[in-house]
Amino acid sequence: MEKQEDLERCESVHIHQDLVAQVNAGMPDEEILYDLAELFKLFADSTRIKILYVLFASELCVCDIAQLLNMSQSAISHQLRALKQAKLVRYRREGKQVFYSLADGHVRTILGQGMEHVAE
Amino acid sequence: MEKQEDLERCESVHIHQDLVAQVNAGMPDEEILYDLAELFKLFADSTRIKILYVLFASELCVCDIAQLLNMSQSAISHQLRALKQAKLVRYRREGKQVFYSLADGHVRTILGQGMEHVAE
DNA sequence: ATTATATATGAACAATAGCTCATATGTTTA
DNA sequence: TAAACATATGAGCTATTGTTCATATATAAT
Numbered sequence: 001m002e003k004q005e006d007l008e009r010c011e012s013v014h015i016h017q018d019l020v021a022q023v024n025a026g027m028p029d030e031e032i033l034y035d036l037a038e039l040f041k042l043f044a045d046s047t048r049i050k051i052l053y054v055l056f057a058s059e060l061c062v063c064d065i066a067q068l069l070n071m072s073q074s075a076i077s078h079q080l081r082a083l084k085q086a087k088l089v090r091y092r093r094e095g096k097q098v099f100y101s102l103a104d105g106h107v108r109t110i111l112g113q114g115m116e117h118v119a120e
Numbered sequence: 121m122e123k124q125e126d127l128e129r130c131e132s133v134h135i136h137q138d139l140v141a142q143v144n145a146g147m148p149d150e151e152i153l154y155d156l157a158e159l160f161k162l163f164a165d166s167t168r169i170k171i172l173y174v175l176f177a178s179e180l181c182v183c184d185i186a187q188l189l190n191m192s193q194s195a196i197s198h199q200l201r202a203l204k205q206a207k208l209v210r211y212r213r214e215g216k217q218v219f220y221s222l223a224d225g226h227v228r229t230i231l232g233q234g235m236e237h238v239a240e
Numbered sequence: 241a242t243t244a245t246a247t248a249t250g251a252a253c254a255a256t257a258g259c260t261c262a263t264a265t266g267t268t269t270a
Numbered sequence: 271t272a273a274a275c276a277t278a279t280g281a282g283c284t285a286t287t288g289t290t291c292a293t294a295t296a297t298a299a300t
Binding site for chain 2: 023033044057109
C-alpha cells in the first residue's frame with residue numbers, strides 16, 4: 001500500500017491524515033471496484049435498460065425484443081451478448097428461436113433503486 | 121404509440137403478439153429510461169465508484185480524495201462535478217476547501233447490490 | 241493589493257462503446 | 271440437399287467519455 005510517494009497534497013496538512021489511512025483500509029480491492037464499474041456499465045445504456053425492462057415482464061425471443069424496442073436484430077443481439085456475459089440474463093434455445101430472461105434478482109433491485117433516485 | 125410500421129419481424133408470428141402489447145404497456149416512458157441510464161453511467165466508471173466509496177466512510181475535501189485515489193485534482197474535480205449534477209453527492213465550502221459527502225441513501229443500496237452480484 | 245492555496249473548468253486527445261452492414265452459424269422445412 | 275428463417279458476430283464508422291494541460295475563479299494570508 002505505498003501510495004504516499006509524489007502526490008500533490010493540500011499544503012495545510014489538515015486533520016485528515018489518519019482519516020485517509022482509515023478510509024483506505026475500508027476500500028475493496030482495485031480489481032473488485034473495476035468489476036463493479038464493468039457491471040454498472042451494463043445499466044448505463046438505455047437500450048440495455050429497455051431490454052432488461054421488457055424481460056422484467058416476460059421471457060422473450062430476440063426477435064420480439066427487437067420489435068418491442070423498434071431496433072435491429074443485430075443491435076439487440078450485440079447487447080444481449082453483453083448482458084449474457086455478465087450473467088444478467090439467461091437464454092434457452094427452442095428451435096430456431098432463442099429466449100432470454102432475467103438471470104438474477106439483483107437486476108430488479110438495482111433498477112428499482114435507480115428508479116427511486118430518478119423519480120424524485 | 122405507433123410502433124408497428126416497417127419492422128423486421130419473426131416470420132412465424134408466434135404467440136407473443138399480445139404479450140408484446142402487454143409488455144409495452146408496462147414500460148416506463150422513454151425519457152425516464154434515458155434518465156435511468158444517465159444515472160447508471162455515473163456508477164459505470166471505477167474512478168467515480170472509488171470516489172463514492174471513500175465518501176461512504178467520511179465527508180472529504182477534493183484534495184484528500186485526490187490523494188486517496190492517487191489521481192490529479194483536476195480529474196477528481198471533473199468527476200465530482202458529474203456526481204454533483206446528478207445529486208449523488210453534496211458539497212459544503214469551508215474556507216478554501218470544499219467538502220463532499222454522499223447525498224443519498226440510494227447510492228449505498230445500488231453499490232451494495234452491485235457488490236453482491238459481482239461477488240458471486 | 242499581491243501572493244499562495246484550493247477548486248473549477250474549457251480544450252484537446254486517446255480510448256471506448258453502440259450502431260449498421262455484411263456475413264456466418266444453427267435450426268427447421270420442403 | 272437446398273432454401274428459409276432466427277440468431278450471432280466481426281469490421282468499420284461515429285459519438286461519447288475520461289484524462290491531462292493550461293488557466294480561471296474563490297478564499298485566505300501577508
